Amino acid sequence: MLLIPCPYCGERAENEFSYGGEAHKPRPEVPEEISDATWADYVFLQKNTKGTYYERWIHSHGCRRWFNLVRDTLTHEIHGAYRMGEAPPKVDEKTYV
């Protein structure tokens, strides 16, 4: 069970939250002008990192607000949460084979 530090409500159990996948993936500004490959990249392709991962979460059963989380996908260590639009915290990034 993850204990997730919602930037608005503090630490809560993981089943109060819903997952939003990879963060910092901006939607293409003018979708009709980009290629199918670029669109597929935005819609489907994932970094899916084994290690430090920047990801979106929403506190569905709490404040119902979106925020970003930095988490290690192997050890589940949480490095910090930050509000949408804020810069991520400085983290010693890791990846594993």
Place this chain on the structure above:
Amino acid sequence: MKARYSIFSLARNALSSHENWPQAWRSPEPKKEYDVVIVGGGGHGLVTAYYLAKEHGITNVAVIEKGWLGGGNTGRNTTIVRSNYMWDESAALYEHSLKLWENMTKELNFNVMFSQRGVLNLAHTLNEVRITKRRIHANRLNGIDSEWVEPEQVKEWVPIIDLRGNGRYPVLGGSLQRRGGTARHDAVAWGYARAADALGVDIIQQCAVEGFDIEDGRVTGVRTSKGAIKAKKVGVVVAGHAGVLANMAGFKLPINSRPLQALVSEPVKPCVHCVVMAGAVHAYISQSDKGELVIGAGTDAYNSYAQWGSNPVTEDTLAAICELYPLFRRMRMMRQWGGVVDTCPDASPIISTTPVKGLYFNCGWGTGGFKATPGSGHIFADTVANDRPHPIAEPFSLERFKTGFLIDEHAAAGVAH
């Protein structure tokens, strides 16, 4: 050719206290170069190597495995085999596989304990009834055995079930595939390993891939913990780590990796005679030949490479099991574990060439790869050998995420992706 297993070899070896059985496969050091290197020594990878040698005459093949044979998802799943998928593309793939299951023990001379005890998929809501019936019709048009069963027939198949489902999720019927069932997962890995080894394939365990050698857009080898190995072609079949290997090769996949968990209870007398899947409440159950209940739970809600599952998921599944089978409320669970599954957006796998020449990926099987083991390896071997997708594999290429021809099997897959 290896000594065949038979009643006579069993008797002969019994006389020497079973101390003289030959090794089922060798454990050689890797050679400098192979025609094909298969990355991943699970079921799918071993089947691929087997068919490369058997049907395509490519015997200079290595299977390299980070851990031990079948130690990944091959040994972590709930061993359900069925082929009742919705779309023509999937029906072709899974039915091809089911037909190979039916002859596997004989072909490998290795008992994989394939038991066609029937697979029941319960429907708990009106929407589920509609999609289940639609899928049954689609299955039958594709020549796959599939039939609708009313609640009273469900009760005949599974007498201990409580059809009321605590009122919230009553059993409204279900689909039944009589040819579906279970198999012994370790035996599948061992059987194919033995058969592939007999055809000259080198099986190298404890050998992790650390990178690919790529020159002018073509793969020339793999770098491993046991040194560099040259290869004309490389087939990657690594459930749970396809994204990690794609990153090494310099491209991204439409995959999220999540743990999928399962549980095993203490052994009891026979009481569940078929496989019962309940997608709406997420509780799958069957009984092993040892008497243990084998219970399949859901995937975690977030990406993770940890091979255990989240507690709320365990709790949800066991709650559903207790409502459907009140008899099991005091049953104790002996083991719980997770396997990392690579989930695709359309709940269908990727069997494909890649942006790198000579590098092929067979991945993204999500929560349901075990049932496809023989068919998947068979068509992947053909794809690797001929450097073009096998006709069954063609719709499952990476291209579909650009063209939009997704093969949405979320309902048939059962487990939420």
